[in-house]
Amino acid sequence: MKTPLEKNGIGIFGGTFDPIHNGHIQSAKMVSDWLGLANVLFIPAHIPPHKTQAHTIPHASATQRATMVSLACQPFPQFICDKRELTRSGHSYSVDTLKALKAEYPEQTLYFIIGMDSLLTFTQWHQYQDILTLCHLVVNTRPNYDISQVNQATKTLLENHQVDSVTILKQQKNGAIIFAPPVHFDISSTQIRANLCQQQCCKSSLSPLILDFINKNQLYR
Numbered sequence: 001m002k003t004p005l006e007k008n009g010i011g012i013f014g015g016t017f018d019p020i021h022n023g024h025i026q027s028a029k030m031v032s033d034w035l036g037l038a039n040v041l042f043i044p045a046h047i048p049p050h051k052t053q054a055h056t057i058p059h060a061s062a063t064q065r066a067t068m069v070s071l072a073c074q075p076f077p078q079f080i081c082d083k084r085e086l087t088r089s090g091h092s093y094s095v096d097t098l099k100a101l102k103a104e105y106p107e108q109t110l111y112f113i114i115g116m117d118s119l120l121t122f123t124q125w126h127q128y129q130d131i132l133t134l135c136h137l138v139v140n141t142r143p144n145y146d147i148s149q150v151n152q153a154t155k156t157l158l159e160n161h162q163v164d165s166v167t168i169l170k171q172q173k174n175g176a177i178i179f180a181p182p183v184h185f186d187i188s189s190t191q192i193r194a195n196l197c198q199q200q201c202c203k204s205s206l207s208p209l210i211l212d213f214i215n216k217n218q219l220y221r
């Protein structure tokens with residue numbers, strides 16, 4: 001079992017991961033290298049708070065999604081699948097997860113890694129202001145999602161919290177928002193599910209371990 005040990009910061013990568021894809025892995029790797037993080041914890045959501053409507057609820061079970069996350073982390077010693085949200089009932093609010101992580105790793109700075117689509121809804125997240133008292137936000141670009149689409153509340157949040165350099169980021173323990181270098185990984189779970197449903201090839205978007213698990217369990221047919 002892999003456990004985080006070093007003290008130069010932990011990346012937190014939460015997601016529905018239905019399924020986990022190379023966009024998740026490559027963007028986490030890029031941020032982890034860029035910020036020199038010791039570890040990245042991938043945290044599959046049990047009940048994703050913003051995916052509760054019929055057309056957005058996950059297709060694979062929480063256990064299956066977590067198994068795929070564990071498989072995807074295997075080749076990367078610094079990536080760890082953290083299943084703590086699976087044991088909590090109710091919506092998997094990030095603020096609860098971050099409070100638990102902060103209690104567990106009080107000396108560590110936590111870097112919550114999200115995509116631009118997540119930033120666009122961030123001010124609708126449960127107790128979002130408290131989240132910034134627990135961690136920094138690191139935002140990855142994503143095709144089709146643009147900073148010009150942010151609402152007024154997020155604009156205000158950025159005015160108060162955005163920092164432009166890693167040096168400034170590292171001087172703070174929490175509360176900063178930084179944009180990662182703009183590398184586009186044009187992959188989404190939605191597109192992968194649609195491709196798999198039409199029996200189209202997904203080899204460039206999924207690790208062979210995940211593709212094998214999906215095929216064995218007849219997921220997304």
Ligand SMILES: Nc1ncnc2c1ncn2[C@@H]1O[C@H](COP(=O)(O)OP(=O)(O)OP(=O)(O)O)[C@@H](O)[C@H]1O
Pocket residue numbers: 014015016017018023024027113114115116117118140141142185186187188189190191
């Ligand atoms: N290609 C990508 N590049 C950068 N970040 C990504 C990418 N895909 C997902 N993310 C980010 O990873 C986190 C988890 O995403 P999620 O599991 O919902 O994947 P998704 O591909 O967006 O899924 P879906 O298409 O089903 O909504 C979110 O913060 C999201 O913004």
Ligand SMILES: O=C(O)c1ccc[n+]([C@@H]2O[C@H](COP(=O)([O-])O)[C@@H](O)[C@H]2O)c1
Pocket residue numbers: 013014015016017043045048049050051092093094095118124125126
């Ligand atoms: O806490 C919230 O209110 C909240 C609302 C939306 C998303 N999140 C978290 O953001 C991460 C990405 O979410 P998603 O829906 O894009 O997979 C995942 O860890 C979710 O639990 C959290």
